[in-house]
Amino acid sequence: MNPLIYLDNNATTAVHPEVIEEMLPYFRARFGNPSSSHWAGRRVKSALEEAREKVARLVNCGPSEVVFTSCATESNNAAIKGIAAARRSRGNHIITTTVEHPSVLTPCLYLETQQCNVTCLDVDSEGMLDLEALETAITERTILISVMFANNETGTIFPIRKIGEIAERHGVYFHCDAVQAAGKIPVDFREARITLMSLSGHKLSAPLGIGALIIKQGVRLPPLFHGGPQEHNRRGGTENVAGIVGLGKACEIALKTMDAESQRLRSLRDRLERGILEAIPDARLNGHPVLRLPNTANISFLSVESDALLTALDQAGIAVSSGSACSSGALKASPVLKAMGRPEGTTVGTIRFSLGRENTAADVDSVIQVLPDLVHSLRTVQRRRN
Ligand SMILES: Cc1ncc(COP(=O)(O)O)c(C=O)c1O
Structure with a gap:
């Protein structure tokens, strides 16, 4: 487990x-x-x-x-x-x-x-x-x-x-x-x-x-x-x-902990982003490169469906959110990514990673270890389907 x-x-x-x-x-x-x-x-x-x-x-x-x-x-x-x-x-x-x-x-x-x-x-x-x-x-x-x-x-x-x-x-x-x-x-x-x-x-x-x-x-x-x-x-x-x-x-x-905690989260978040973008081809960061909350990384993956990746991560024990809003079991493309002119749906899947007070470097490293294989398997399935 x-x-x-x-x-x-x-x-x-x-x-x-x-x-x-x-x-x-x-x-x-x-x-x-x-x-x-x-x-x-x-x-x-x-x-x-x-x-x-x-x-x-x-x-x-x-x-x-x-x-x-x-x-x-x-x-x-x-x-x-x-x-x-x-x-x-x-x-x-x-x-x-x-x-x-x-x-x-x-x-x-x-x-x-x-x-x-x-x-x-x-x-x-x-x-x-x-x-x-x-x-x-x-x-x-x-x-x-x-x-x-x-x-x-x-x-x-x-x-x-x-x-x-x-x-x-x-x-x-x-x-x-x-x-x-x-x-x-x-x-x-x-x-x-x-x-x-x-x-x-x-x-x-x-x-x-x-x-x-x-x-x-x-x-x-x-x-x-x-x-x-x-x-x-x-x-x-x-x-x-x-x-x-x-x-x-x-x-x-x-108020007391914000300075130190935001620095800690930024460094964990940057480590997560770097790890993912280096290990997974055709992955792309969404949002402003600098003017961005220190805990948030929103990444799109080509040829993967958001809900499939979300489920695969969930099965691996990793709780994240997709760029899509789930309402009554139906996935709708994220209005935010749509507004930014980003394609969504079967061609691109998007995951939001948002870190918090309880996260550690070990959490980040586990994701970096698990995610490339999950994306690779889902892309293989997707390619066979097309
Ligand atoms: C930007 C923003 N505004 C408002 C809300 C709604 O907050 P609440 O759950 O307290 O109603 C959320 C919750 O996701 C949010 O992210």
Whole structure:
């Protein structure tokens, strides 16, 4: 039996042991509803506020600008639909990119059915955005630009500061889905002049089911969930106290360890890329060669099907993700690679390797050892079929 190797950290991460320790008391004796005025409520309320400060410190915003949500999908929906409603009298035009996560693109598609106009900007072959095209797309009806910090599939990092400057110059709000960047690379909400920013706990060693939306001081955003006055009337529903405490701890750890950990991951990732590209002919790296998350390698292999390679790797105990999105058992070509003009399907298969805190050089070397034979066998089968 091969050892199990997990290289799918852009999908989700293992919860950090210190995060689990920090959360445990809130499942046991330190229960309470933060809205209760008695001692049980007060003690969890103060834990909530401490976590808020830790999240704020990681991304350089004010604690009062942090609203806890259930996940980044909720944060993205709240931001985009909320701004479309709040700024209706000013305009109805939203600008985004073709490589956003579905939790950004689907709300935009929905808003098109509600008399909004959406411009989806293309990216180039390295997954990079053209800032001139962005500025040209702005009209007097534009109310929101939504661009991700870093792409989940290729790891390409967008010029967020410059986008923030453009948005500010035109009086347009800037929403940034920073899910894949926060905790991996420096994210500075204030410096980048971001208006709204989405975060997800489970991408940075906190548990599933907790997220945050950072809302710039003074920006009016109607809540997605109408209910009680929680989160200063910005998100109804009793707070997920243990999850919030976990997110706070994960942000504290990320702030302390980011420099060393990103260097370590970059060196492991480069070793993986080099090993694969040297050993396997007709393999090609996707995404920006430099402006890329330190943990992400997205590689296409000629004459191999993504799902066949994914299955073969899974059978070898290696968990990765394909460039294709699997929905109801059917594989669809990756919209991100399609947007970058990369062919997909039976001719080219794509695998995303995303490293995390628990990966070691031994994991990387195992992949480099196993992968060439798997690709070779699949290519032989493919050739016989054709
Ligand atoms: C870039 C990006 N945005 C949003 C999400 C959605 O996050 P969540 O699972 O917290 O809803 C993901 C998850 O894969 C993502 O990669």
